[in-house]
Amino acid sequence: MGDCCLSHNTVTVDICLTSNYNEHMETRDIVSLISKIREKVNRHIVSEMAKQGMEEIGTSHGDILYALFKTPRLTMADISRRINKDKSTVTALVDKLVRLGYLTKERDQEDARVVYVALTPKGSELEPIFESISREMLDRFYANVTDEERELLFGALTKIYNNF
């Protein structure tokens, strides 16, 4: 009783549709835990980015920049696939990064439909900052988590991911 979502191994199974339910500061079920961890991680990253001077961008912009650190020229569709966001969303996100001077857009010469996105020098300068933020975040994330736990976590989460 008082649980969110699932009373393990008991008769009663409480209802919790979505992933954000919170009962007196306890986090009783995995679904909502997942949701809340994601939220905390995102907030943490945004605040770290703001500290480093990236006040105006959010995690999705970060995903795009990160993708371009790894692959310096991507089409809009590429980005959409990589960051798991609708193409119209990507249009908005990339346009903002262009406006801020981090990216450039350029139409392909062979196929006039496709647009290539690339980093500007100002955009490239962000890479080390991203790296340090990422490292700090991962250190914090995995603090107190043993390698065994990490492996099991990854395995179990992969299973769950594939259940949907």
Added chain:
Amino acid sequence: MGDCCLSHNTVTVDICLTSNYNEHMETRDIVSLISKIREKVNRHIVSEMAKQGMEEIGTSHGDILYALFKTPRLTMADISRRINKDKSTVTALVDKLVRLGYLTKERDQEDARVVYVALTPKGSELEPIFESISREMLDRFYANVTDEERELLFGALTKIYNNF
């Protein structure tokens, strides 16, 4: 190489700031796995709700209804706390549910600042539907996951949650 975020136990630590990075259909790190699971679960729930006639509402509305199934009268601030959303967000969400006929709002007589939210009969009718959707979702979620994994998952995720 080609990893997102973390190459376990190796020298290179790839960068992945946010939680939605996707590399050729693989899900290589826990942070992005978490984010994607959350997304899939949410989509699944919304689509199940739509199937059951709840076309117009999303998971956050579901959280509010769920909270009211458990506690039939809540203030706006209660709801905000329970579903982890800003109070202004709650105003919008509750107003929509009122507009759809699922909830009522009523000012407290003793303290004219507070507003009580409660289910209408039409709202109460949703409870069994929610219960079945929730059960189905949890069955799917935990399919192939052993009790041990579940426990370890919960423990590890709790640790991670508390790291932020």
Added chain:
DNA sequence: GAATAATGGTTTGACGTCAAACTATTTGGC
């Protein structure tokens, strides 16, 4: 080779979300 389909991006409209400013009540200190 012209009509049709497919593809890549953008636009538009709706919505959830937050933060900040605001309103209206209550509570506390003096």
Added chain:
DNA sequence: GCCAAATAGTTTGACGTCAAACCATTATTC
């Protein structure tokens, strides 16, 4: 008792997000 601080909700403005409609260009098909 009155003024200041606290509290409960709402409003407003900005933004990320998606889906659907749309526009351009390239591929197909006959």
